[in-house]
Amino acid sequence: MMPEAALQTVLIAMLGGAIRVSTPYLFVALGETITEKSGRINLGLEGNLVLGAMVAYALSFHTGLPWLGVAGAFAAGLVLGLLHGTICSLPKVNDIAVGIALMSFGIGIAFFFGKPYIQPQAPRLEGLALGEWSSNPALRQALQINPLFFLGLVIAVALWWALANTRPGLILRMTGDSEPSARAMGVNPVRVRILATVLGGGLAGIGGSFLSLSYPGSWNEGLSSGQGLMAVALVIFARWNPLRCVWAALLFGAAGALGPALQSVGISQGYYFFNAAPYILTLFIMVASARSGVAAHAAPGELSIVK
Amino acid sequence: MKDLAAPQTRAIGLETVGMTKVFGPLVALDDVSINVAPGSFHALLGENGAGKSTLVKCILGFYQPTRGTILVNGAEARIPTPAAARDIGIGMVYQHFTLVPCLSVAENLVIARGDKAPVIDWKAEKAALTAFMDRMPFRVPLETPVSALSAGEKQKLEILKQLYLNQHFLILDEPTSVLTPGEADQVLGLLRGMTEAGEITVLMITHKFREVTAFADAVSVLRRGRQVGGGPVSEMSTDAMSRLMIGEAEVRPPEARAEGVASDLQLELTALYVDDDEGLPAVEALDLKVRGGEIVGVAGVSGNGQSELVEAITGQRPLKDGRIFINGKPFEATRRDYHGFKVFGLPEEPLRNAAVRRMTVAENIAFRAFDRPPMAGLGWWLKPAQMRRRAAELIAAYRVKTPSTETPIENLSGGNVQRAVLARELSQDVRVLIVANPCFGLDFVSVAEIRAQIVAARNRGAAVLLVSEDLDEILELSDRVAVMSGGRIVHIAPGAEADRQTIGKYMAGHA
Numbered sequence: 001m002m003p004e005a006a007l008q009t010v011l012i013a014m015l016g017g018a019i020r021v022s023t024p025y026l027f028v029a030l031g032e033t034i035t036e037k038s039g040r041i042n043l044g045l046e047g048n049l050v051l052g053a054m055v056a057y058a059l060s061f062h063t064g065l066p067w068l069g070v071a072g073a074f075a076a077g078l079v080l081g082l083l084h085g086t087i088c089s090l091p092k093v094n095d096i097a098v099g100i101a102l103m104s105f106g107i108g109i110a111f112f113f114g115k116p117y118i119q120p121q122a123p124r125l126e127g128l129a130l131g132e133w134s135s136n137p138a139l140r141q142a143l144q145i146n147p148l149f150f151l152g153l154v155i156a157v158a159l160w161w162a163l164a165n166t167r168p169g170l171i172l173r174m175t176g177d178s179e180p181s182a183r184a185m186g187v188n189p190v191r192v193r194i195l196a197t198v199l200g201g202g203l204a205g206i207g208g209s210f211l212s213l214s215y216p217g218s219w220n221e222g223l224s225s226g227q228g229l230m231a232v233a234l235v236i237f238a239r240w241n242p243l244r245c246v247w248a249a250l251l252f253g254a255a256g257a258l259g260p261a262l263q264s265v266g267i268s269q270g271y272y273f274f275n276a277a278p279y280i281l282t283l284f285i286m287v288a289s290a291r292s293g294v295a296a297h298a299a300p301g302e303l304s305i306v307k
Numbered sequence: 308m309k310d311l312a313a314p315q316t317r318a319i320g321l322e323t324v325g326m327t328k329v330f331g332p333l334v335a336l337d338d339v340s341i342n343v344a345p346g347s348f349h350a351l352l353g354e355n356g357a358g359k360s361t362l363v364k365c366i367l368g369f370y371q372p373t374r375g376t377i378l379v380n381g382a383e384a385r386i387p388t389p390a391a392a393r394d395i396g397i398g399m400v401y402q403h404f405t406l407v408p409c410l411s412v413a414e415n416l417v418i419a420r421g422d423k424a425p426v427i428d429w430k431a432e433k434a435a436l437t438a439f440m441d442r443m444p445f446r447v448p449l450e451t452p453v454s455a456l457s458a459g460e461k462q463k464l465e466i467l468k469q470l471y472l473n474q475h476f477l478i479l480d481e482p483t484s485v486l487t488p489g490e491a492d493q494v495l496g497l498l499r500g501m502t503e504a505g506e507i508t509v510l511m512i513t514h515k516f517r518e519v520t521a522f523a524d525a526v527s528v529l530r531r532g533r534q535v536g537g538g539p540v541s542e543m544s545t546d547a548m549s550r551l552m553i554g555e556a557e558v559r560p561p562e563a564r565a566e567g568v569a570s571d572l573q574l575e576l577t578a579l580y581v582d583d584d585e586g587l588p589a590v591e592a593l594d595l596k597v598r599g600g601e602i603v604g605v606a607g608v609s610g611n612g613q614s615e616l617v618e619a620i621t622g623q624r625p626l627k628d629g630r631i632f633i634n635g636k637p638f639e640a641t642r643r644d645y646h647g648f649k650v651f652g653l654p655e656e657p658l659r660n661a662a663v664r665r666m667t668v669a670e671n672i673a674f675r676a677f678d679r680p681p682m683a684g685l686g687w688w689l690k691p692a693q694m695r696r697r698a699a700e701l702i703a704a705y706r707v708k709t710p711s712t713e714t715p716i717e718n719l720s721g722g723n724v725q726r727a728v729l730a731r732e733l734s735q736d737v738r739v740l741i742v743a744n745p746c747f748g749l750d751f752v753s754v755a756e757i758r759a760q761i762v763a764a765r766n767r768g769a770a771v772l773l774v775s776e777d778l779d780e781i782l783e784l785s786d787r788v789a790v791m792s793g794g795r796i797v798h799i800a801p802g803a804e805a806d807r808q809t810i811g812k813y814m815a816g817h818a
Contacts, residue, residue: 135560166426170418177409184405185419186390297454297585301408 001092006265009138013264016142017257018250019149020215024049024224026152028231029079030159033198033240035142037163038196039176039189041304042084043099046228047106047205048077052208054110054117056220061122066213070125070148073209074202080106081201085194095304103228117219146214148206152246155203159242172196176300204228230282233262237285239298255281318508319380319476320345320395321366326375328361335361336372341527343476345380346505348498350523350540351512351554352552354750355721358532359512363478367399368392389394393421398474400465402481408454412447412464416471439471440552444497458485458609459815463494470507479511483518485609488778488811496521514552515779516545530554552751559755561783562762565600572599572634574739574770579629581612581619589615591794595627595772602771604785604802606778608814612794613774614655617743620772621652623660627664633739648739651675651732653757655744661728662716669698669712672731705730706756722753729760739770744775758784778810792816 028045035042052073060069084102088095128150131143163169175182175192182189207227212219234252238244259275262268322345328336336358343349348701350783353359365372368386377384378397383443386392406415417432424721433449440446446455447464457744458466462485469477477498499522501507513519519526520540527537528551536551565642574597581590591698597603607613618624620631631638633648644650654660662671673694676682700710707726709719716724725745732740742761746754765771774791781788788805790798790813 002616157711163431167418167423170414170427174418178405178407181407184399184401186388186393186421208362256449269636298409 003276006080007052009265012136012138012142013261014254014257016138016144017261018254019142019145020253021256022249022253023146023149023152023210023214024207024227025151025231025234025252026156026202026246027210028228029238029245029249030152030155030232030242031203031207032232032235033200033238033242033245034172034203035081035160035193035200036235036303037172037240037300038174038193039179040085040088040193040197041099041231041232041303041305042081042102042200043096043232044080044084044102044106044199045099045201045231046224046226047103047110048080048201048204049106049208049211049228050224051076051080051106051110052205053212053223054114054208054219055205056209057212058114058117059124060124060213061117061120064123066123066125069213070121070206070209073205075205077205077208078198078202080205081198082194084201085197088197089190089194090276109234111221114221116217117192118221122213122219124217125210127214146210148210148214151206152249156242156246163242173300176302179196179302207231226279230278233282233286236289236299251282252278278286317475318346318502318505320508321397321451321476322378322381323362323366324378325378326362326365326377327373328358328365328370328700329373335532336365337532338375339527339529339532340375341534341537343508343510343525345508346502347524348502348509348511348522350519350526351510351529352514352516352526352548353512353529354514354552355748356531356750357529357552359529360480361532362529363480363510363512364401366392366478367397390421392775393472393474395476396474397476397478398469398472399478400462400469400480400482402484406453406461406464406468409452411450411452413449415453415464416468419468422785440467443467443470444500445494459487459490462486462490466494466498475506476508476510479509481512481514483513483515484776487608487814489815490808491518492521496514516548519548520545528552549751554753558752559759561755562766564786565766566763568600568766568768570599570768572738572768572770573632574772575596575632575635576620577632578618579619579631580627581615581624582627583612583615586782588627589794590619593791593794593796594790595796597739597770597772599768599770600765601786602765602773602784602802603787603789604781605772605774605789605791605796606781606810607774607791607812609776611781611791611814613743613776613791615794616791617652617654617741617774620741621654623654630632647713649736650739650741651735651737652741653728653732653745653761654741655747657728658717658721658724661732662724664717665715668702668707668709668716668719668727669695669714671716672698672701672727675731675735701730701734702727704734722749725749725753725757729757732761733764737764737767740764740769740771742771742773742775744777745773746775746777746780778807778814782807790814 028049032042032298055076056069056073059072060066080102084098087093087098125146127144127146130145131140134140163173171187171192173245175187175189179189211223230252234248238248253275259271262274263271324340326336327338331736339362351359364370366377368388368391377386384395409706412435413433416436417427437451445463447460447467462482486494495518498509502509523540525539528535528545530552576593579590579593583589605613615624620625638644638648646688658664673682677689678686683689695712702709705726707730708723716727745757761771772783782805785802788800788802788810790810792814793816
């Protein structure tokens with residue numbers, strides 16, 4: 001049996017890990033939510049994530065300004081999103097195929113231009129020390145929270161509010177749910193979708209900057225372990241609701257933190273198995289939500305996988 | 308634009324002069340001039356493909372006419388886009404809903420208003436919407452998501468939306484196809500009242516003579532893109548209107564109902580439960596018996612479980628509970644049982660539910676028998692020449708218009724796809740026939756042909772279950788009428804005693 005102190009350490013480590021690991025999930029999931037709300041799927045956000053990570057790291061290394069790196073990652077994500085949005089707007093183009101192609105493309109150019117940055121150290125985005133009040137060093141470390149996490153929370157709440165209370169929000173939902181109605185109201189669905197894909201791509205780029213500038217906090221080719229892909233599953237689990245995206249991202253984050261947390265108390269047996277927790281969770285969630293009528297009901301009606 | 312009409316009569320008058328629209332080789336609209344006076348209720352009659360929707364799309368700015376002009380309140384108007392039509396005050400209520408299912412009623416109305424303020428002040432909007440609803444003759448709950456509204460409520464909301472947008476010329480496309488007879492009369496009556504008060508002008512596309520004579524002032528009839536007649540409704544008989552609509556085409560007379568064909572044969576549905584796509588109950592505890600030589604018509608407003616019922620019987624959807632018996636023996640929707648019990652079907656939307664679009668007419672006609680002699684040897688060796696020969700015979704017998712037996716079936720018109728399916732399903736010995744909305748969207752000639760074939764199958768002793776949203780069709784064909792509402796059979800009456808009003812009440816679930 002695990003002693004009480006060890007359990008506490010594991011839980012604290014998982015809390016810290018959940019917040020840390022969830023940030024890229026959160027950004028990608030919010031980006032994907034915007035895109036899917038418009039009626040299109042961008043499976044290529046993994047590419048945006050990796051390219052964003054590389055661009056952020058390179059810019060931070062050259063300028064010494066990590067926040068400029070974040071802005072650069074956002075811009076890189078926008079460009080990839082624009083590419084996806086534009087290509088998918090051509091007639092008879094399948095958004096899923098384009099997404100996979102652009103994922104390879106984004107990862108490819110990130111690796112190509114990223115080679116020189118694998119060795120050097122770039123300035124990182126420092127976390128906010130919110131645990132100073134505590135004497136427990138583990139808790140202090142867990143509450144070392146990156147400002148990007150809070151930025152993600154703000155975006156989630158703002159998006160949730162905007163979807164219900166602003167005209168652009170309603171137009172986005174309308175386009176995603178019923179293209180004929182949007183057309184009948186003089187809305188150009190193609191434009192709405194391109195904008196939504198561009199913005200979604202940008203957010204995924206920011207998620208990438210967190211990977212290279214905060215946690216793990218370096219640039220290499222194994223940096224992302226499929227967070228960009230899992231975030232797509234997460235959006236379905238969150239039923240296209242930005243607030244639920246936050247909880248879902250935290251859940252995935254906690255699952256991702258399980259392996260390292262157990263290792264920190266000396267349980268290394270089954271380390272790889274516990275590290276696989278997020279993937280198992282993804283599989284489980286996909287099976288469960290595919291069977292759920294509620295999820296089917298909440299899905300935007302114009303999504304190619306729903307139609 | 309200045310207000311041309313006097314303030315108390317806000318209705319708009321509209322006139323088309325020599326409207327012509329040519330798509331490549333096809334003349335969809337040929338020199339059509341109609342005059343809709345302000346405050347009138349004008350009906351536009353015609354079969355599918357007669358040019359009604361092309362005319363309306365020209366008025367609404369979706370199409371630019373090849374020739375011809377539009378006069379609004381007597382002055383020439385240019386309508387380059389749907390937005391321009393909206394600015395003039397011309398609004399369209401589509402047959403297919405343009406409401407956004409995931410948005411609430413209030414959100415749908417506010418978003419339709421197309422103004423530019425980015426943030427919506429819900430408090431003020433809700434107050435304004437409530438005040439608006441109070442002025443309207445019918446109302447719809449504001450907070451409900453549109454996906455939870457019934458078809459009738461959606462139709463009312465479509466009309467309310469146009470009124471909310473201050474449109475004073477309403478174009479309605481088959482507005483009553485999803486309503487119960489009672490709801491249809493209510494909605495049309497209220498619109499009629501608003502035209503009489505000079506609030507709005509209505510141009511209604513329809514093919515129901517009953518609605519024309521009961522509600523419209525004037526009528527224009529189109530056939531194959533040409534205007535073939537029209538005038539005040541008071542001066543036209545239903546007969547004259549239908550002759551104008553159909554033209555010289557020969558319509559098969561209704562098949563006489565043979566007496567004494569009833570037999571011991573019996574199709575029995577016992578305690579059927581079926582779920583819809585979302586896993587919610589669509590059909591509950593449904594019991595129904597159909598005897599040989601009898602047509603049982605199941606009436607109901609669309610979405611009360613009829614599609615799910617038919618899909619469950621024909622094996623497209625699993626039965627959650629209950630059994631189907633034919634002559635006391637259990638029936639499963641397998642190929643073996645279909646063949647053994649001689650069960651056949653005409654599902655709705657045959658191109659989707661009863662045919663493979665890209666396969667040829669001959670292959671589609673062979674679906675029932677392709678793996679049996681004489682079309683196949685040893686159960687797997689197919690003989691395409693036999694298939695083509697048999698298809699050619701049936702194409703001739705059922706008058707399917709197709710360039711050849713090798714044409715992909717999707718290239719045929721709706722009526723001809725239905726005839727090809729009919730040929731496949733009815734050319735053998737039929738004991739049980741399941742029919743769903745067989746005439747939806749078809750022209751008069753095909754409708755008459757298909758209805759006659761269904762009655763002929765009954766006369767040969769088949770047990771026929773007819774599910775239809777067209778109450779007139781049910782009343783014309785059925786020996787017994789059952790009404791389905793909320794997934795249950797709520798009323799059964801002999802066809803001779805069935806009357807529209809009673810059935811309408813049961814359809815609406817009010818009885």
